[in-house]
Amino acid sequence: MRNRAWTCITESAYRQDHRRSEGADPVPDSRLRLAALLSPARAADVVDPATRRLLDERFEVVWAGEQHLAGVDDPTKPAALDPAAVPELAAGADVVLTSWGTPTLGKELWSAGTGPKVVAHAAGTVKNLIDPAILDQGVSVFSAGPRIAWSVGEYCLASMLTLARRLPRFDGAIRAGGWKQSGFRGHELAGAKVGIVGASSTARALITLLKPFGCDIVVYDPYLNAERAAQLGVRTAELGETVDSAFLTIHVPNVPETKGMITRELITRIPDGAVVVNSSRGPAIDQAALLEHVLGGRLYAALDVYDPEPPRFEESVLRAENLLLSPHVAGDTAEGHLALAGYVLKDALSWLDHGTRGPSFVDPAVWSIAA
Incomplete structure (x- = not known):
């Protein structure tokens, strides 16, 4: 169903062009108002020219x-919005565009019964950005x-291939003046069991x-049913079978149920x-135990997240x-x-134009298990 507000905007634009062709004064601009709640530096980082x-x-x-920026005590950190x-x-915005460095948007922004109807976050999780209570007020x-x-998927694939072929060891050998490593070979990813x-x-x-x-590919996720697994081309398994894999990668949200699960x-x-490979959250795995097995030479690991950070x-x-x-x-x-901004605004506009949910829509029904 076409969004009524956007239909009015489209019709207004038509009337304005028509009046211009007749030499009449143009009607006032009735575009929706968008507030970009991000620093100029962050805007340059996430908003491309198109x-x-x-x-x-x-x-x-x-x-x-x-x-509009807040002062920073640490000059090495980017300035955030005050x-x-x-x-x-x-004030008066229909849509807010946010990203890293945007302050938490408190409920008071919507306390008068007004406030933005759309929050478009050009970053990852929104759990530290908004109070889920605003979702009950019709905010999308x-x-x-x-x-x-x-991008994370590419990182995981690159890490798996790099460590499977033992490239850091060969790199170190060359840098130390060595050459081939007698009796030592890497392995292939093709056909291997991958636990996710x-x-x-x-x-x-x-x-x-x-x-x-x-x-x-075997996946452990209590919320993944057999039908969806078949669509993905994977099979489900219990956690014990999943970790029994030549490659193991972790992709869980930061919720109490996932802390220390490995x-x-x-x-x-x-x-x-x-x-x-762990690119999700450091607390998901017993980091000390993993490093013991890495240092003992039994396992290879790529860590992008830690407990605590920085390590x-x-x-x-x-x-x-x-170890990578x-x-x-x-x-x-x-x-x-x-x-990022283009990706999320594309879906926001589809929602405003047609009421359709794109892949970036945050479903209130899965808020509790989302990253």
């Missing part, structure tokens, strides 16, 4: 400026998490990327020489050739970031 043109065509846009500036910027929320998921913990959007992106490799005992059940590792960990470490950047790519 999206800026789209914003200008479809909305009356209010951009935050340098005067919470005190939010009410001024968002969109998150670019599914777009970020593709959690059927989140990042897991689904990885599953898509794994298709050419013909892997035996226990010390489960880690002992991971096969010798297996590759473990403080001993020299033995930092020198391990069977990255600073929580699995979803951080140049192309991915620039695509």
